[in-house]
Amino acid sequence: MASTFKTFLNDDIATTRTLLHEAIPITGSIIYGTYGAPGAELQIKTFAHGMFQSVYDYPFLSSSANHIFDVTHAHNSVFQTQGVTGTKSDGATYDGASQLGAISTHPFFKKRKNIYGQMGQVLVGHDVVGEIQKFDQDGDLLSAIGSKYNCLIFMNFARLLGKDEIKKGSFELKIGTEQTHSATAGVMNDNLLTIKDDGAATNYKVNSPAGEYGILKITGDSNVSGGGISTQPEYDAKCGLIFYQAGVVALTPDLFMGFVASVYNKGKITNASGGGTDGVDAKMNATQNILALLNDNAKTMDDVALAFRQRIEKVCFNNTTELNSTIYFCRASHNDFNYSSNPTYLLNSKIRVKGKRDHDPISYITSVGLYSSDNELLAVAKLSEPLRKDPTNDMTLRVRLDY
Amino acid sequence: MSLYKFEQNDVFKNRIKTHPRISFVISDKKTYYNRDILPINTFAIADETIQQTEQGDLSLYELNINRDASTHSPPTQESLIYPFITKQGSLTSFKTISTETFQTYSYGDVIRGQYPLSSSIDVEYQAASSTDRPHIKALKNTFNYYRPLSPHYAYESSNAVGTWDKASQEIKLVSIPSIFYGSSIKKGSVDMKFYITGSLIGRLQDSNQNGELIQTIGPAATSAQGRVDFNNSFESSYDNKRIILENTSGISKTFIFDATGTEGSTGTVDGSGFIIIQIDGYEGDNAAIGTEFATGVESVSGFQISTNDDAFGSITLTQVIGGSSGNTTIQDPDSIASLGIVQFAGGAADNNGKVAGTVLYNEGFVALTGSWDLSSTYTDEYLFSGVNIAPKWTLWGQKFLAADPGAAEFCPSSSWTIDCEGTNYVPVITMLAHAKMGDLNHSNNPTYVKPSSDQDVEVCVDIEHDVDYYENDKRELANVVKSPYPNTSGSFEKTTYISKVGIYDENKNLIAIAKLATPVKKTISREYTFKMKVDF
Numbered sequence: 001m002a003s004t005f006k007t008f009l010n011d012d013i014a015t016t017r018t019l020l021h022e023a024i025p026i027t028g029s030i031i032y033g034t035y036g037a038p039g040a041e042l043q044i045k046t047f048a049h050g051m052f053q054s055v056y057d058y059p060f061l062s063s064s065a066n067h068i069f070d071v072t073h074a075h076n077s078v079f080q081t082q083g084v085t086g087t088k089s090d091g092a093t094y095d096g097a098s099q100l101g102a103i104s105t106h107p108f109f110k111k112r113k114n115i116y117g118q119m120g121q122v123l124v125g126h127d128v129v130g131e132i133q134k135f136d137q138d139g140d141l142l143s144a145i146g147s148k149y150n151c152l153i154f155m156n157f158a159r160l161l162g163k164d165e166i167k168k169g170s171f172e173l174k175i176g177t178e179q180t181h182s183a184t185a186g187v188m189n190d191n192l193l194t195i196k197d198d199g200a201a202t203n204y205k206v207n208s209p210a211g212e213y214g215i216l217k218i219t220g221d222s223n224v225s226g227g228g229i230s231t232q233p234e235y236d237a238k239c240g241l242i243f244y245q246a247g248v249v250a251l252t253p254d255l256f257m258g259f260v261a262s263v264y265n266k267g268k269i270t271n272a273s274g275g276g277t278d279g280v281d282a283k284m285n286a287t288q289n290i291l292a293l294l295n296d297n298a299k300t301m302d303d304v305a306l307a308f309r310q311r312i313e314k315v316c317f318n319n320t321t322e323l324n325s326t327i328y329f330c331r332a333s334h335n336d337f338n339y340s341s342n343p344t345y346l347l348n349s350k351i352r353v354k355g356k357r358d359h360d361p362i363s364y365i366t367s368v369g370l371y372s373s374d375n376e377l378l379a380v381a382k383l384s385e386p387l388r389k390d391p392t393n394d395m396t397l398r399v400r401l402d403y
Numbered sequence: 404m405s406l407y408k409f410e411q412n413d414v415f416k417n418r419i420k421t422h423p424r425i426s427f428v429i430s431d432k433k434t435y436y437n438r439d440i441l442p443i444n445t446f447a448i449a450d451e452t453i454q455q456t457e458q459g460d461l462s463l464y465e466l467n468i469n470r471d472a473s474t475h476s477p478p479t480q481e482s483l484i485y486p487f488i489t490k491q492g493s494l495t496s497f498k499t500i501s502t503e504t505f506q507t508y509s510y511g512d513v514i515r516g517q518y519p520l521s522s523s524i525d526v527e528y529q530a531a532s533s534t535d536r537p538h539i540k541a542l543k544n545t546f547n548y549y550r551p552l553s554p555h556y557a558y559e560s561s562n563a564v565g566t567w568d569k570a571s572q573e574i575k576l577v578s579i580p581s582i583f584y585g586s587s588i589k590k591g592s593v594d595m596k597f598y599i600t601g602s603l604i605g606r607l608q609d610s611n612q613n614g615e616l617i618q619t620i621g622p623a624a625t626s627a628q629g630r631v632d633f634n635n636s637f638e639s640s641y642d643n644k645r646i647i648l649e650n651t652s653g654i655s656k657t658f659i660f661d662a663t664g665t666e667g668s669t670g671t672v673d674g675s676g677f678i679i680i681q682i683d684g685y686e687g688d689n690a691a692i693g694t695e696f697a698t699g700v701e702s703v704s705g706f707q708i709s710t711n712d713d714a715f716g717s718i719t720l721t722q723v724i725g726g727s728s729g730n731t732t733i734q735d736p737d738s739i740a741s742l743g744i745v746q747f748a749g750g751a752a753d754n755n756g757k758v759a760g761t762v763l764y765n766e767g768f769v770a771l772t773g774s775w776d777l778s779s780t781y782t783d784e785y786l787f788s789g790v791n792i793a794p795k796w797t798l799w800g801q802k803f804l805a806a807d808p809g810a811a812e813f814c815p816s817s818s819w820t821i822d823c824e825g826t827n828y829v830p831v832i833t834m835l836a837h838a839k840m841g842d843l844n845h846s847n848n849p850t851y852v853k854p855s856s857d858q859d860v861e862v863c864v865d866i867e868h869d870v871d872y873y874e875n876d877k878r879e880l881a882n883v884v885k886s887p888y889p890n891t892s893g894s895f896e897k898t899t900y901i902s903k904v905g906i907y908d909e910n911k912n913l914i915a916i917a918k919l920a921t922p923v924k925k926t927i928s929r930e931y932t933f934k935m936k937v938d939f
Contacts, residue, residue, distance in 0.1 A: 016493040017492065017493075018493045019489070020486060021486065021487050022484055022485065022486045022487070023477065023478075023481055023484065023485055023486075023490065025483070025484070027482065030470075056470070057468045058453065058468040058469055062442075063453060064442075064453055065468065066465065066466065066468060080933065161484075181457075265568065269457075323495060325493060400493075400494075401497075
């Protein structure tokens with residue numbers, strides 16, 4: 001029980017915030033291929049509503065399994081006439097009407113629209129008349145319609161991995177866009193695009209109700225047709241958005257179509273071998289690109305999620321946890337705390353550690369108690385070893401309280 | 404949205420006391436926690452589970468499930484999830500980074516940790532000759548702190564309870580991390596067992612709830628045996644001579660031989676209280692004399708000494724009650740010629756009821772000091788020293804060794820268990836939110852007002868280039884009152900459906916939401932109290 005109290009002054013209390021990160025590497029082998037045949041993968045949880053798939057890092061029936069992310073896709077009502085983005089990066093327009101003319105009859109048409117609306121409400125909000133806004137390529141929500149994402153593939157990362165937020169500038173996705181289908185993941189990962197949020201550490205958007213978000217781009221690390229991408233038209237192209245606090249990545253299906261008309265069919269998400277006799281991708285037709293896949297009434301949203309997952313080579317990012325601390329500077333000046341009320345401090349009514357009467361009193365500080373304003377003991381800080389305190393020295397003990 | 408302030412009796416703060424069960428099984432260098440066997444990692448790291456830990460270990464965050472750790476070399480090659488922090492002015496670091504190591508980093512450097520952070524039960528054996536036992540010595544004050552509970556906690560003792568010094572006696576320290584049990588181990592819940600080839604040979608329990616681990620099951624007591632050899636076949640050598648036997652309870656009986664046939668048959672008690680052994684007619688037959696003596700001993704009711712006759716004049720006597728008492732109680736006061744006597748020997752009491760160790764409940768330690776043999780027949784190489792020794796409590800859980808046996812089996816016939824309960828406190832806040840009569844009968848939900856083509860349009864007024872938006876105050880409320888008749892609605896009554904309750908702090912920040920399983924109908928005349936509970 002303390003007998004001497006000192007009151008903290010304003011300069012004696014400081015607050016700090018430390019960022020603790022975790023590096024989260026997710027290899028393609030976790031997402032696809034290790035735990036069973038496509039459609040019956042034990043680490044993939046599918047649902048009767050068929051609106052999304054949940055990806056785990058181990059067969060999900062095991063209590064050891066952790067939820068990694070959900071994957072789904074969605075489009076809005078103008079997707080049918082305007083295609084994925086309305087205009088392509090080279091200014092050409094999609095022949096959306098011819099490819100998507102019958103999409104309104106697709107069994108999942110309404111569900112996809114609902115998902116787009118739901119994600120839009122949370123991530124980009126409403127406009128002044130209450131309509132849900134469209135996802136925008138460069139984050140300028142008030143811009144013309146041509147820069148909107150009408151169709152997106154979503155990866156919703158679990159809070160277990162995303163924690164407080166995904167660290168800006170740390171996201172990386174490597175995804176294959178190879179047209180040739182194969183049961184071998186290496187072949188599927190050819191024409192590998194590397195997607196990052198480069199520069200987002202200092203350049204990010206704040207006009208989302210869900211927090212901050214960055215622009216995803218195809219980077220020079222990509223390996224297309226056996227060479228670098230820096231000379232390709234895809235280089236530095238915007239391909240999606242990443243919402244850091246929400247832990248959501250939104251990717252455009254353009255990734256699987258080529259970004260300019262000349263390479264329109266370079267990357268397909270479908271099985272080019274026709275029929276998929278190897279069983280890996282049997283639900284895909286021979287000539288479908290992503291638009292045809294979305295438009296095919298026989299293909300479910302799970303089919304699209306499967307086709308997307310099997311092309312992922314790696315996803316990695318760093319998460320962030322904020323550690324809030326209060327630092328109390330406990331100052332013992334030269335004439336403070338030189339005595340003790342400990343019973344062992346006295347021997348025969350004399351200070352035990354004081355040899356002669358004219359010697360200075362000595363005490364040894366072993367712990368610091370933090371008290372409330374009405375002298376309730378709230379916390380105790382212990383020293384690793386006692387500190388000698390006498391009138392010749394003063395000290396400041398730095399006590400940090402983490403929350 | 405209406406805000407109400409909690410009154411004095413609306414918020415309760417409680418603490419739930421829980422007792423999680425803990426069970427460890429130790430066998431052949433492996434530990435199993437709560438009888439759970441995790442799958443082995445498929446990436447060829449021997450005996451490592453999918454959590455990158457050994458069986459029985461607890462992984463703190465349970466990340467990195469079934470990943471290949473061999474290819475992990477951050478930051479260039481990452482295959483495992485790991486934490487990192489940047490050294491900065493707050494001087495925050497990981498617990499696993501020593502102060503000395505922390506000082507070697509420059510400000511701005513990345514300090515990397517690693518997962519998994521695991522926790523497991525540990526056992527540490529100290530032979531009587533060993534003095535290098537810092538973990539035992541560090542607990543000296545703790546042991547002595549518990550002395551009011553039981554004298555067996557004393558670090559040193561030399562009194563009627565016993566003489567020992569934990570700094571030098573043979574001892575086994577079992578360490579249970581607090582993540583398994585919470586605040587403390589529950590008194591009276593500790594149950595330790597010792598098995599040989601699946602058979603229980605010993606059990607310890609703290610049945611007195613005072614920290615003493617008392618043996619409740621152990622080897623049975625053994626009975627003392629003696630022998631009387633009747634080598635002389637002459638009746639006259641025995642006539643009127645006595646043999647005195649005393650049993651374990653201290654009861655003596657005197658047997659007197661009669662070769663005349665006048666004192667009565669064998670088993671008859673004479674006037675002096677002696678039991679007659681009638682040997683008349685057995686001249687030259689020492690085996691028959693011995694048999695008659697055995698018959699006389701067996702005739703004494705409740706004497707608790709049994710006999711075994713080898714039919715050649717040798718009678719084996721067994722004390723029915725086990726123990727060492729009465730080991731020297733075959734007397735031949737009249738010195739019968741050629742009578743052979745082997746005194747009672749070999750009896751031993753059991754160790755049930757003895758204290759074999761103590762439990763430090765708050766700290767999660769068990770100190771085992773019982774060094775008596777738990778088997779008279781089984782031995783094994785418990786200390787990996789090339790010498791087989793009998794099992795005893797100080798060898799409980801002998802899993803970790805100074806000399807690693809490597810892949811070889813280690814005492815595969817022995818296995819050990821410890822079961823106990825922890826004590827964990829869960830702080831709980833219970834809040835009562837009242838929806839009183841006449842309150843909460845209006846909603847700002849858009850569907851609360853009646854949809855109407857002209858009235859639900861918001862009115863925009865331009866006042867000197869400013870744009871203001873107004874809601875039409877003539878809008879009608881939707882009537883949701885159910886009528887028993889078709890194609891009509893009931894008489895209007897203000898009705899809402901409460902679907903959730905929000906909890907706000909003193910600054911009106913929303914800090915929690917409680918949702919109802921189904922919305923409840925609230926009218927002016929109804930009132931509700933919602934009970935909300937928050938566990939921490």
